[in-house]
Amino acid sequence: MWKTIKSMFGCDTTMKKTPKEIKGESIADTIPINNNNTIFIVVETLIYNQNGVLLSWAKGEALNSGWKIPSGIVRYQESLRDRVQKTLLEKFLLLDFECSGQPTAMHELMFRTSKPQAHFLTFLFDVIAPKDFKINNFDKNPGDDNYLQWFKECPKNLIECNTHYIKDINRVLSIVNQQGWMG
Amino acid sequence: MKKTIKGIENKSIKNAISVLDRAGFRNNDNDLPIDTFNYISRITPMVNVDILIYGRNGVLLSWRDDIHGTGWHIPGGIVRYQETLLYRVRKTFDNEILFSNSECPDIKLPDKPISFTEGVHPGQKIRGHFISFLFDIIVPSDFYINNSGKRPKDKGYLKWFKTCPKNLIKVHHVYIKDILRVLV
Numbered sequence: 299m300w301k302t303i304k305s306m307f308g309c310d311t312t313m314k315k316t317p318k319e320i321k322g323e324s325i326a327d328t329i330p331i332n333n334n335n336t337i338f339i340v341v342e343t344l345i346y347n348q349n350g351v352l353l354s355w356a357k358g359e360a361l362n363s364g365w366k367i368p369s370g371i372v373r374y375q376e377s378l379r380d381r382v383q384k385t386l387l388e389k390f391l392l393l394d395f396e397c398s399g400q401p402t403a404m405h406e407l408m409f410r411t412s413k414p415q416a417h418f419l420t421f422l423f424d425v426i427a428p429k430d431f432k433i434n435n436f437d438k439n440p441g442d443d444n445y446l447q448w449f450k451e452c453p454k455n456l457i458e459c460n461t462h463y464i465k466d467i468n469r470v471l472s473i474v475n476q477q478g479w480m481g
Numbered sequence: 482m483k484k485t486i487k488g489i490e491n492k493s494i495k496n497a498i499s500v501l502d503r504a505g506f507r508n509n510d511n512d513l514p515i516d517t518f519n520y521i522s523r524i525t526p527m528v529n530v531d532i533l534i535y536g537r538n539g540v541l542l543s544w545r546d547d548i549h550g551t552g553w554h555i556p557g558g559i560v561r562y563q564e565t566l567l568y569r570v571r572k573t574f575d576n577e578i579l580f581s582n583s584e585c586p587d588i589k590l591p592d593k594p595i596s597f598t599e600g601v602h603p604g605q606k607i608r609g610h611f612i613s614f615l616f617d618i619i620v621p622s623d624f625y626i627n628n629s630g631k632r633p634k635d636k637g638y639l640k641w642f643k644t645c646p647k648n649l650i651k652v653h654h655v656y657i658k659d660i661l662r663v664l665v
Contacts, residue, residue, distance in 0.1 A: 335513060335562050336521060336525045337526075337560065337562060338525075339526050374523075374524050374610050375601050375602075375609055375610045376610075377599055377601065378599060404597075406565055406566065408563050419528060
């Protein structure tokens with residue numbers, strides 16, 4: 299069941315009953331503390347160019363598997379922008395990009411029925427990748443965790459905790475799909 | 482070979498986390514014990530709400546005297562685990578401004594923040610990283626401040642200002658333009 303409350307930027311924030319854990323980057327490995335007491339700050343990078351929107355496959359056990367917006371957890375005394383840069387560099391070796399100065403959306407996410415419980419504040423940044431940016435899946439195959447793919451339309455199997463970003467994905471896709479848009 | 486992080490065995494880290502879990506019980510207001518809270522504020526960003534309260538009398542500020550300095554500040558509160566920003570706004574307004582059970586039906590609480598700022602304070606041992614959301618509340622001209630026995634220089638003492646005070650605490654200097662905007 300989703301509960302919705304109004305938030306900043308005129309968008310909705312979401313509270314959700316959920317699965318047992320967040321799949322993907324292991325929070326426990328990243329930050330050595332129990333996550334029963336901590337609100338995690340997350341940047342989500344909505345990367346696009348003339349090829350469409352770049353999404354990554356999340357192979358979940360507790361969460362349904364699906365496509366997700368690449369993201370990173372903000373570390374202590376690190377700015378949101380720094381984490382955006384590090385996420386782009388570490389996950390995509392992407393150094394040359396154009397990023398929105400401010401986040402374009404923010405959401406509060408709470409996972410109430412799970413152990414460990416979780417509470418996230420997510421900030422979405424729009425990132426325009428260079429025209430010649432090529433994704434490198436190394437030896438990953440479709441269906442593998444973190445497999446990357448461009449999309450010209452929003453996939454139906456977006457992971458549940460990213461569905462509040464559908465309108466943002468469609469917003470940038472409307473730019474991408476404009477005839478003659480070259481980034 | 483035992484898995485370690487910076488020379489500390491994983492087992493020791495798990496034990497430490499287990500101790501923290503036990504030390505992380507909360508009171509009725511969802512507050513952590515202060516030592517646990519201070520530890521967490523040394524390793525993860527904190528989220529807080531600040532409330533710019535204003536009306537015909539000016540801007541309402543509160544006296545502060547703690548690690549962040551001594552001076553006037555915009556009333557605010559730290560968002561607890563598993564509570565929403567709006568819940569903490571309401572709670573802070575009730576606890577720090579209204580104090581008692583008085584109800585103010587004419588006051589409309591905000592439904593979204595007007596801005597957010599990132600505060601990173603590298604030299605500070607605790608509470609060195611904040612994500613702060615600023616909300617605003619307009620109060621009627623007959624809005625009564627209840628200082629409930631507090632005197633000037635007491636922590637939490639409330640006062641109206643028609644101009645931005647010079648001794649606004651440093652971490653709230655980012656809000657000077659917001660204060661001046663509502664004072665116009």
